[in-house]
Amino acid sequence: MKKAENQILVIFGASGDLTHRKLLPALFELYSRDLLPEKFQVIGAARTPQSTDEFRNKQQAFISEVLKISDYSQLSKLADFLQLVNYIDFDTDDAKQYQILKEKIIFLEKEYNIPDNIIYYLATPPAMYDIIPINLQKCGMNVSLSGGSRKIIIEKPFGYDLESAQRLNHLLESTFHESEIFRIDHYLGKETVQNILVLRFSNGIFEPLWNRNYIDSIEIISTETLGVENRGKYYDIVGALRDMVQNHLMQLIAFIAMEPPATFDPESIRDEIAKVFKALHVYSPEERVHNIIRGQYMEGNIDEKKVIGYRREKNVAPNSNTETYIAMKLMIDNWRWGGIPFFIYTGKRLKEKRTEIIIHFKSTPQQFFIGQCSGSSCNQLIIKVQPDESISLKFGLKIPGAGFEVKQVSMDFKYNTLSEEKLPDAYERLLLDAMLGDSTLFSRNDALEASWKFIDPIEEEWKKHPSKDLCYYKAGSTGPTIISNFREQTFRYIRNECELPIQNEIQ
Numbered sequence: 022m023k024k025a026e027n028q029i030l031v032i033f034g035a036s037g038d039l040t041h042r043k044l045l046p047a048l049f050e051l052y053s054r055d056l057l058p059e060k061f062q063v064i065g066a067a068r069t070p071q072s073t074d075e076f077r078n079k080q081q082a083f084i085s086e087v088l089k090i091s092d093y094s095q096l097s098k099l100a101d102f103l104q105l106v107n108y109i110d111f112d113t114d115d116a117k118q119y120q121i122l123k124e125k126i127i128f129l130e131k132e133y134n135i136p137d138n139i140i141y142y143l144a145t146p147p148a149m150y151d152i153i154p155i156n157l158q159k160c161g162m163n164v165s166l167s168g169g170s171r172k173i174i175i176e177k178p179f180g181y182d183l184e185s186a187q188r189l190n191h192l193l194e195s196t197f198h199e200s201e202i203f204r205i206d207h208y209l210g211k212e213t214v215q216n217i218l219v220l221r222f223s224n225g226i227f228e229p230l231w232n233r234n235y236i237d238s239i240e241i242i243s244t245e246t247l248g249v250e251n252r253g254k255y256y257d258i259v260g261a262l263r264d265m266v267q268n269h270l271m272q273l274i275a276f277i278a279m280e281p282p283a284t285f286d287p288e289s290i291r292d293e294i295a296k297v298f299k300a301l302h303v304y305s306p307e308e309r310v311h312n313i314i315r316g317q318y319m320e321g322n323i324d325e326k327k328v329i330g331y332r333r334e335k336n337v338a339p340n341s342n343t344e345t346y347i348a349m350k351l352m353i354d355n356w357r358w359g360g361i362p363f364f365i366y367t368g369k370r371l372k373e374k375r376t377e378i379i380i381h382f383k384s385t386p387q388q389f390f391i392g393q394c395s396g397s398s399c400n401q402l403i404i405k406v407q408p409d410e411s412i413s414l415k416f417g418l419k420i421p422g423a424g425f426e427v428k429q430v431s432m433d434f435k436y437n438t439l440s441e442e443k444l445p446d447a448y449e450r451l452l453l454d455a456m457l458g459d460s461t462l463f464s465r466n467d468a469l470e471a472s473w474k475f476i477d478p479i480e481e482e483w484k485k486h487p488s489k490d491l492c493y494y495k496a497g498s499t500g501p502t503i504i505s506n507f508r509e510q511t512f513r514y515i516r517n518e519c520e521l522p523i524q525n526e527i528q
């Protein structure tokens with residue numbers, strides 16, 4: 022495995038949730054697998070006053086809890102890793118403090134003989150995504166005068182709408198080169214998501230079938246049992262459409278729907294992703310009513326424990342109309358997918374945590390056999406992204422005995438049969454790729470803007486009619502929607518979960 026160049030990683034927002042739950046555990050895993058650069062230092066920066074030793078002690082506790090480390094050798098390895106981690110008190114808004122950060126970087130470069138290669142990670146609230154590049158530029162920290170490299174990783178949400186995304190893109194591109202900008206979407210770091218590309222482009226049997234002639238419809242399901250946790254303030258402004266659909270689920274759609282790239286290099290792949298987003302059918306207001314359903318969770322039970330409704334969550338407006346659930350039919354207006362619906366479902370406080378892609382193939386032209394998969398097609402390809410990662414192909418076979426009765430059976434591949442090792446966390450892969458300068462699994466500006474062009478009209482419509490058609494569902498349920506009839510491909514509310522009057526049902 023190729024090693025990244027020697028470098029320093031600066032994490033802005035180092036005292037926050039993302040750093041201790043994802044970034045530092047991922048770096049420790051890379052360290053344990055000897056994948057970090059030979060010479061490497063981390064500088065954590067945030068306002069909370071604390072010494073490097075205090076920061077290391079806190080991270081020791083966090084990381085061992087997150088990774089469930091208890092044995093002595095692992096704990097001692099963790100202590101060694103934390104020697105690479107430093108902390109400075111830092112306010113992103115205060116331009117003078119960047120000079121102190123610069124001096125710290127120069128000190129570490131000299132002390133550990135690290136060339137001037139710096140990677141900045143923005144793990145702060147999104148409101149700081151513009152001030153940090155501006156101040157880095159003011160202090161000359163966005164370029165290296167000695168031929169070293171600069172990179173910047175930006176967390177989601179990347180913008181709030183098309184205009185803010187364009188503004189942020191413009192600002193970033195005026196301070197860093199596009200090849201130095203890494204817009205992270207952690208779904209692309211998931212092993213099972215990357216495998217969609219390998220499944221499609223290394224197996225000759227799927228490509229001839231992978232189009233409107235053989236595929237009937239595609240479902241993408243991403244449900245969670247978690248509520249908004251301590252992120253009410255962020256979530257109440259954003260909602261499920263911006264939090265999950267605009268980024269993660271659209272990336273899944275892109276991997277399923279994209280054309281084979283000319284070559285397997287980052288730009289060719291990202292060209293194809295952008296083309297999918299540009300081909301998304303933007304609904305007229307009339308079409309929208311029939312193709313998008315939004316919901317919000319009420320109180321209910323998750324794992325037999327009572328949980329509160331969304332409107333009573335901390336930092337959520339008591340009369341909030343923010344959606345915590347989306348069911349949506351998308352169409353891609355191109356030659357491969359014209360007329361084929363992509364159904365997506367995502368929501369919080371649902372019955373189970375599950376992310377899955379189901380490719381429904383068309384049925385045979387005639388159905389000869391009794392029980393032929395209950396009248397619909399026998400053939401589905403199911404890509405289980407998480408948990409229990411697997412790929413299954415479903416088909417119909419004869420039940421032994423007299424006659425020709427058909428039963429749907431399954432050929433299953435489970436990831437845990439491939440290796441004893443647990444699958445790496447998405448952030449491990451993405452941090453490593455960014456350090457290596459490989460942008461394949463990061464979003465490009467044009468694709469992002471195209472995705473906002475699809476999302477914006479929906480949000481604008483909801484802004485005009487904040488509570489219209491908002492449907493409520495009980496926490497712990499399967500949500501308010503089913504596809505009532507796969508052949509007609511229409512959504513229908515599940516009556517007992519939705520408080521909408523019957524006449525509002527979507528036919």
Ligand SMILES: NC(=O)C1=CN([C@@H]2O[C@H](COP(=O)(O)OP(=O)(O)OC[C@H]3O[C@@H](n4cnc5c(N)ncnc54)[C@H](OP(=O)(O)O)[C@@H]3O)[C@@H](O)[C@H]2O)C=CC1
Binds near residue numbers: 034036037
């Ligand atoms: N947590 C998660 O699982 C995910 C988070 N994200 C994104 O990552 C980013 C960080 O999220 P998260 O860690 O949850 O947020 P937190 O609120 O937990 O952390 C924010 C961090 O920013 C620091 N900060 C805030 N203001 C300033 C400032 N003026 N100067 C310097 N540091 C500042 C805070 O520390 P202090 O108060 O000490 O300054 C803290 O370290 C967000 O943009 C979020 O949307 C994306 C996907 C998942």
Ligand SMILES: O=C1O[C@H](COP(=O)(O)O)[C@@H](O)[C@H](O)[C@H]1O
Binds near residue numbers: 247265376
């Ligand atoms: O980015 C986000 O993703 C998580 C879901 O991620 P997963 O890897 O657990 O599927 C979601 O809970 C969160 O609201 C969203 O901001």
